[in-house]
Amino acid sequence: MEPPIVFTNVNKSYETPPVYVVHDFSLSINRGEFFCLVGQSGCGKSTVLKMIAGIENPTSGTLVRPNHVGMVFQSYALLPWLTVEDNISFAARMQRFEENRVQEVTERYLRMVHLEAFAKKHPRELSGGQRQRVGIARALAVESDVLLLDEPFSALDPVNCDELHADLLEIWGITKKTIVMISHHFEEAVVLADRVGIMKDGKLGEIIPITLPRPRKEEQASFMLEVKKIRRCLSAS
């Protein structure tokens, strides 16, 4: 199967003369894979995700990306005037799905993120974790093969994070989607990803495969070894 996302020598710059935010970036993400891109703030990982989402275009190089993606945002990006179910169905309707399919998709993903009881609530009535669940359900409602996550758990407390990690893995297991997530938490990357790409100063460094069996626990010695490996690679690159 062809990989759904392929970067070949992609550059992205915003100014003239060019200051590269992403430089000579090549990466292939496999179908059904959970790929995590880590790096410090300002290293260009958000720009890479925005290019996959179609929000930004590469300045040069080749990028193969799907036309439709679902995306989860750090600040949730929900519409405050819509209820939980309307926020989810909104994404489905914008794909011009038939009304029956919109209803079916909304109900399915509302159930999948365990928010049936909150369907009629507005985002401001929810906790941060619940809002991000709505964000995930909305991204799933697009029914694309690729799900993008832009530091989705960075604003959440550790307990909510752990719950959402477990839910996300369950959703990934059910939907078999290709997931690309960016994070600056190495532990989070090891808990979730099949492979972790390390970015520094706009360039992609080493890609580390995480072969630990799931569920992965931070208490495991092998878990901490993987975290140390990422940390070492980031300092070395």
Added chain:
Amino acid sequence: MSIRKKSGFKLRRYTRRPPILYETTPGHHLLSVGIVIALLVVITVLVLHFVNPRNSFDINRISFGDILTATANTFFRMFLAYLLSLAISVPLALLIASTPLTQRILLPVADILQSVPVLAFFPVVVVFFTAYHAFELAAVFVIFISMIWNIVFPVIGGLQTIPDDVKSASIVFHVRGIRKFWYITLPAILPFVITGSLLCWAQGWTVVIVAEVLHTYIPHGTASQDLLGLGSLLVDSNAEGHTSTFVATLVVMILLVTLMNFLVWQPLLHFAQRFRFD
């Protein structure tokens, strides 16, 4: 479209305008018909009034009925000016905020125009409109000029409150063009349109007092050229020393402003809260 039964009425759930679902009863339909008929009557009265204005009044013989007519006249003038300013200010604000280039060019222009005192326009406006015997339009135009900037600048500010992530989400979810305007931009600017409208009317009440007293701006003008309204009643009754008419007009004006505050602005401001990004 599903049909459900509640309180003895069959309810219809409309889903053509996607994210906002609403249910109607026969009562709602009757109310809608009533509102449409009322609007048609109001528009007809307005058109007839503007075609053949009956503004001549004798300040020495003002009845309570005249004060009520004046109230309706003033309200319609302000309402027309408000509709006009709303229709122009929102697209203008969208145009100004549409690109960094338009912002750089148009924002300073708008800033200069809004700082020119509205009454400075008035003599020119009056001379222009009275040349065509369009006295009503002169008043409406001046009120409109006083109102328009109160919506333009809050809406430009409101457009900047839309979070970057929401703008990105609209690209990812393919919400473009008219759909983006209808489902994201319009709800996002609604609180700013409402607060701007409140300021519009506040400004309008100030300007209407001058705008209805046209004779002071017409060379060799007489009080007969004034438009019957709360503003002209206040000025003319004060000039002629009719304290009771002055007080009665003032009370009616305060009552109208207070009623609008309670019945229109407070509910609208409360309603607008749900459209604010936290």
